[in-house]
Amino acid sequence: MSNNPERLSFISGIGRSASGRRLGRTAMDLTLEAALEAIEDAGLKREDIDGIATYPGGDAIASRGFGGPSGQQVQDALRLDLNYIYGSGEGAAQLGAMIEATMAIASGLAKHVLVFRTVTESTMQGMKGRNPGQGMQAASGFMEFLAPFGAISATNWFAQVAQLHMHKYGTTREQLAQIALTCRTNAGANPRAVYRDPLTMDDYLNARMISTPLCLLDCDVPVDGSTAVVISHVDYAKDAPKIPVHVNAVGSAQYGRPSWDQYEDMTSMMAQGVAKQMWSRTDLKPADVDVAELYDGFSIITLAWIEALGFCAQGEGGAFIEGGQRIARTGDLPINTHGGQLSEGRLHGFGHVYEAAAQLRGEAGERQIPDAEVIVAANGGGPIAGAMLLTRGISS
Amino acid sequence: MSLDLDILTVRIPPQDNPECEFFWQSGADGKLRFKCCQDCGYFSHPPTPRCPKCLSTKVAPEAVSGKGTVLSFTVNVQQWIPGQAPYMIALVTMDEQPDLRLTALLVGVALDSAPGDVIGSRVETRFLSRDGIYYPTFVPEGSPA
Numbered sequence: 001m002s003n004n005p006e007r008l009s010f011i012s013g014i015g016r017s018a019s020g021r022r023l024g025r026t027a028m029d030l031t032l033e034a035a036l037e038a039i040e041d042a043g044l045k046r047e048d049i050d051g052i053a054t055y056p057g058g059d060a061i062a063s064r065g066f067g068g069p070s071g072q073q074v075q076d077a078l079r080l081d082l083n084y085i086y087g088s089g090e091g092a093a094q095l096g097a098m099i100e101a102t103m104a105i106a107s108g109l110a111k112h113v114l115v116f117r118t119v120t121e122s123t124m125q126g127m128k129g130r131n132p133g134q135g136m137q138a139a140s141g142f143m144e145f146l147a148p149f150g151a152i153s154a155t156n157w158f159a160q161v162a163q164l165h166m167h168k169y170g171t172t173r174e175q176l177a178q179i180a181l182t183c184r185t186n187a188g189a190n191p192r193a194v195y196r197d198p199l200t201m202d203d204y205l206n207a208r209m210i211s212t213p214l215c216l217l218d219c220d221v222p223v224d225g226s227t228a229v230v231i232s233h234v235d236y237a238k239d240a241p242k243i244p245v246h247v248n249a250v251g252s253a254q255y256g257r258p259s260w261d262q263y264e265d266m267t268s269m270m271a272q273g274v275a276k277q278m279w280s281r282t283d284l285k286p287a288d289v290d291v292a293e294l295y296d297g298f299s300i301i302t303l304a305w306i307e308a309l310g311f312c313a314q315g316e317g318g319a320f321i322e323g324g325q326r327i328a329r330t331g332d333l334p335i336n337t338h339g340g341q342l343s344e345g346r347l348h349g350f351g352h353v354y355e356a357a358a359q360l361r362g363e364a365g366e367r368q369i370p371d372a373e374v375i376v377a378a379n380g381g382g383p384i385a386g387a388m389l390l391t392r393g394i395s396s
Numbered sequence: 397m398s399l400d401l402d403i404l405t406v407r408i409p410p411q412d413n414p415e416c417e418f419f420w421q422s423g424a425d426g427k428l429r430f431k432c433c434q435d436c437g438y439f440s441h442p443p444t445p446r447c448p449k450c451l452s453t454k455v456a457p458e459a460v461s462g463k464g465t466v467l468s469f470t471v472n473v474q475q476w477i478p479g480q481a482p483y484m485i486a487l488v489t490m491d492e493q494p495d496l497r498l499t500a501l502l503v504g505v506a507l508d509s510a511p512g513d514v515i516g517s518r519v520e521t522r523f524l525s526r527d528g529i530y531y532p533t534f535v536p537e538g539s540p541a
C-alpha cells in the first residue's frame with residue numbers, strides 16, 4: 001500500500017486570509033491574500049505554481065458568496081502558466097479539489113498545485129438576506145423535490161437525519177450538544193475564531209430551534225474568508241522550509257444514491273463509503289488517529305463522520321461523545337481543535353485541513369495537541385463526502 | 397373539517413421539466429404517481445427515462461395508493477421567509493416499495509408531537525393545487541377528506 005499515488009504528494013504550504021463576519025472584501029481579494037501566503041509558506045515563488053484546483057469553481061456573486069473565484073480567474077490575476085487546472089462542485093466534497101491535486105502530481109501533470117476555497121457568504125447575507133430560497137424562481141436539479149415542499153434549507157435536510165438518529169439509536173440532544181460545546185471550548189484557544197465565549201449546556205438547550213431537533217448552535221456560522229494550500233511532489237519535501245504534511249491516504253468513494261433524502265441509511269451519509277475506501281488504502285487504523293478534523297456544517301454531520309470513520313460503531317456516536325471528555329483536546333480523540341465551523345467560522349471544509357496541517361507541524365499555539373502525528377480531515381455531509389489521512393513527515 | 401394544506405407563505409414551484417411534469421400534474425385526479433418500470437415493476441423517484449434497476453426504457457407513470465409510513469421528519473421553525481409559521485416536513489416511505497420515498501409537507505399533526513409518535517406513523521396523500529401545479533401533501537391516514 002505504500003505506493004498509493006497520493007503518497008507522492010504533500011502539503012508544502014498553508015495560507016489563509018483574514019476571516020470573519022461581513023468583511024466587505026471581494027472573494028478575489030481574500031483569495032489572493034490566502035494564496036500568496038500559502039505560496040510563501042511553501043518556500044515557493046508564484047511562478048513555481050503550475051497547477052490550480054478549487055471547489056466549487058463557482059461565482060461569488062451569483063452563488064451568494066458560496067463559490068469563490070474560478071481557477072482561471074485566479075490564474076489570470078496571478079498571470080500564471082499552468083500545466084493543470086480543476087474546479088468543480090462535484091467530486092469528493094470540498095476535499096475533491098485536494099484529492100485531484102494529489103492525482104495531478106502523481107500522474108506528472110503538475111509539481112506544485114495551489115488549492116483554494118473562498119467564501120463570502122457572510123457579506124452576501126448582509127446584502128441579500130438569509131432566506132436560502134430567495135431569488136429562486138423555480139426549483140431545479142436536486143432542489144426540485146425539496147424546495148417545493150418547504151425543505152429549502154440544508155438545516156431541514158440534516159434535521160431529518162438527526163431526528164432519525166435520535167429515534168433509532170436513542171441519541172439525545174445533550175449528547176449532540178457536545179459537538180457544539182467542544183468546538184466552542186477549542187475556539188477559545190483560537191484567536192481567529194468568530195465565537196470564543198464559553199458555551200454551557202444550558203445555553204445549548206435554550207438556544208432557539210431552527211429545524212427540529214437542530215437548534216441555532218447546531219448550525220455553523222457563515223463567514224468571509226479564503227483558505228489555500230500548496231500541494232507539491234514529495235521530491236520537493238527536502239527543500240521545503242516547513243515540516244512536510246504527508247498525504248497518507250484519500251477517500252473519494254461515492255457508494256449508494258447521491259441524494260439528500262434517498263440515501264439508503266438515513267442515519268448516515270455518503271461518508272460511509274469514503275471512510276471505507278480511505279482505510280483500505282493505508283495500514284493505519286482508526287486507533288492510530290491522534291486528532292480528527294471533521295466537517296461540522298451541522299453538528300450531526302460530525303457525529304456521522306465519527307461513526308463512518310470507525311471511531312465507534314454505527315449508532316453509538318451519541319454515547320461516544322457523551323460528556324465530551326473523549327473528544328476534548330485532552331481526550332482520546334480530540335476533534336475540531338480550531339473550533340470547527342460551528343465556532344471558528346464556515347470556511348467550508350478547508351478550515352479543517354488548514355488546522356490539520358498546523359497541528360501536524362506543531363504550529364497550533366495554545367491549542368496544540370502534543371505529538372500529533374496522524375490526523376484525519378473529512379469534508380462534506382449528506383451526499384457529499386471526501387476524506388484525507390495526513391501524517392507528519394514523509395512516511396516510507 | 398378538511399385540513400388546510402396551504403401553509404407556506406411562499407411556495408417555490410418546480411422548474412418546467414418534461415421528465416417530471418407528470419409528477420406535478422398527477423394530483424389533478426387525486427392520485428399520486430411515480431415512474432414505474434413496465435418490465436420489472438420497479439418504482440423510482442426522482443423520475444428518470446430508464447429503469448435504474450433493469451435499464452428498461454419502458455417506464456411510465458403509475459398511480460400508487462398515496463399511503464406510506466413516516467421515516468423521519470422535522471419541524472421548520474426558522475423564518476427563512478418573514479412571517480412564516482412553523483411547519484412540518486416529512487420523509488415518507490411509500491407502501492408500494494421499501495425504497496420508494498418522498499419528501500413533502502406533513503399537515504394535520506401537532507407540531508409539538510413526540511418524535512416517536514410521528515416517526516412510524518401512517519400517512520396518506522392530498523394535493524394542493526396552485527398555479528397549475530399539484531403539490532402532494534401528506535396528512536395522517538384517515539384524515540377528513
